Amino acid sequence: MTQSFPFKAVIFDMDGVLIDTEFYYWNEIRRFSEDLGLGITKAELDAQVGQSHQTFQRNVAFWLERAGKGVVEPAVAGQMFNDWSKNHVKNYDELLNPGIHETIDELKRRGVRVALASSTPLEGIKEALEGCKLTDAFELVVSGADFTESKPNPEIYLHTISALGLAAEDCCCVEDSVPGITAGKAAGLTVFAKREDRFGFSQDAADVIIDEVPDILEAAPRLFG
Incomplete structure (x- = not known):
């Protein structure tokens, strides 16, 4: 060795x-939920920590559908989040x-x-x-x-x-x-x-x-x- x-x-x-960044993203998803009225719970936010990009995309698609925002493919849901997050600068x-x-x-x-x-x-x-x-x-x-x-x-x-x-x-x-x-x-x-x-x-x-x-x-x- x-x-x-x-x-x-x-x-x-x-x-x-x-x-x-985990805590930063936790709060970012929370703000995303508030802005779009998705009702993402604290338990769901906590469960997202450390998850893969693929799982995150599936979760966003689920949250959107649950909130009555329509059915979209996970990749599309992930892009919707990315488009929203572009307005939030990360230092x-x-x-x-x-x-x-x-x-x-x-x-x-x-x-x-x-x-x-x-x-x-x-x-x-x-x-x-x-x-x-x-x-x-x-x-x-x-x-x-x-x-x-x-x-x-x-x-x-x-x-x-x-x-x-x-x-x-x-x-x-x-x-x-x-x-x-x-x-x-x-x-x-x-x-x-x-x-x-x-x-x-x-x-x-x-x-x-x-x-x-x-x-x-x-x-x-x-x-x-």
Whole structure:
């Protein structure tokens, strides 16, 4: 294994891990619901955290139909949300979680490869990374929107570790949500979960829960070195 770090690669989730966008999106969907009169409940908002782009599109279609707004295909429903959200500017740099740049730089200094595997469509990933000055931070960027199903399906992680040319046991991932943790475990990865207690879900299925992303620099060698 890489000297001073027990994994050859760290695969990061984006939303909620690198950038505190989960709560931002939670509120954005809530405002969307209020504007269109969709009646989306708090439980439904909480359940959306960490879900795939494909699941989100299906949910929007369901919410629209339930509210009597008509029956539309999931892709059309997703585009309706995107058109609505264009009027709401996202300041990604203000949402960047503490110590992200420093952690990535330190991992690279130790010879650890870093990749990104996010359920967000690639266009959204690129926009967020550019806003946070992380455009060139990752060796590999993979979008779950390019698969039939993203997290909790492990395919995105299986594809990522294959593209890196590594075995699952040589990699770990950093997640926050239940779908992400489930996908990472199903792919055979060691899963670090960035602590999240605002949405009422359990992170107990992760191998390790860390308070902040930089904590992986100490926790991984201590627990797996």
